[in-house]
Amino acid sequence: MKRILLRNLFFCFLGGVFLSSCISKKQIAYFQKAQGEHDTISVAQAYVPKIQAGDILSITVSSLNSMASSFFNPFSNTTSDNATNSTLNGIPAVSNATGFLVDTAGMVELPLVGAIKIAGLTTSSARDVIKARLNVYLKEPTVNVRFLNYKISVMGEVAHPSVYVIPNERITLPEALSMAGDLTIYAMRNNVMIIRDVNGKKEFGHVNLTGRDLYDSPYYYLHANDVVYVEPNRAKRQQIEPVFKILPVVLSAVSVLMIVIYYSRR
Template sequence: MLCLFVTSCVPHRDLVNYQAGIPEAAVQPIGKRPEIIVQPNDVLRIDVFGPTDRIVAPFVNQSSKGTTVFDVDAIQLGGYLVSERGTIAFPQVGEIAVGGQSVLEVRNVLAGLLEPFMKTPVVNVRLLNFRVTVSGEVGQEGALNVLNERITVPEAIARAGGLGEYANRRNILLVRESGGTREYVRLDLTSADVFTSEYFYLRQNDLLYVEPLRAKSGAIRDQTSKTVPIITALATILAVIINLTQNR
């Protein structure tokens, strides 16, 4: 029983986040949030505003009408899909290169291209497919849609149901694809350094994998081993009953 207790319990230090590096009564400046960089297969929503509806009408994506902010799939269908070459086809303007640019840069480029058609155009650009995936030792694995283009590592884990009982807080794997490359980063949630990390803010299509502790495999094996004493006890009781019956 002592061995079972030792192998199945998780130490308290393995269950606490941000154990080291938290300053006492100190204020730290918040780092600048990284800009969203447009990549191939992204979906952009582009809204154009001008002097009159008649002037703006040729630049409105008709398929985006009638959708609501809660219908994510419908909104994405009404957006502009970035091609593998990093371009979009915009009405009246033609093919525009947007890949590798920030959302703000795309907005400025479009505003400049629309100036021949209207005076002081106002362009709003949003990324519609900002999605991160959380898997592993969390409450609920899955992909998370982010409408405000801003989500942090702790927030993503919280939206996935939080860390599980056997989550390894010292070894969170972040997989990020950008510019045709794939990056692997290990994050330690027991350290406050995660707040100042350049990976604190997630980007579109990031994957977070929460690794389980080794204690989990021991606990799973214990579930099968627990049946052995029960079967042994039942067999002993049955043997005693049979022995008593035969002696009568």
């Protein structure tokens, strides 16, 4: 009777270990519909980045006189050459493109025009300010302003953790994770962390990818220099914790011992 009880307890223990390592569908499926939730939901307001000190900008100028315009484009060749190196295995990565640096005072220095304060402006507003200054030198100038260092970092349990340059100056969290090759099976999908610079301080936000609240979250649209960290789940932690490394050996030894005891008493 004791042997039967001991054997049942052993198999119950094995069953408990097996079940504890299983992952349910609710833990891995994205954007699950909550009870009473509609299939059409609100989306967070789109993020429009503003120029800050330390940004590197591509500023290209054109006009009716192409030769005169070329004087204001000292980085045109360098930028185009380096832009071709901004991928890593087909994935957008950190670019070493050269452009106009916004100094600590929020100013950018243009040839002949001199210093122009553009910190705090969007790229479209900066374009208008620069264009107004160029009207003195060029006839019907056209200005294009873009960020060259608009980047985000994706790290943790994703297929391709890296720093990614965003050419269109707008990216959502699902897009960033897709760019990084999606989350691995060991990712904790209900507690993805976003680290953001806000007024000189670090802000730590958390989102749940298994629900639809993400779309109305302030972290749906990522900001420049955001860091996305995907935490490993319990199954991954069990793989690296010493107790779970030796557990199969212990269980095997116990099984052999129980078999020996069982047959020795027959």
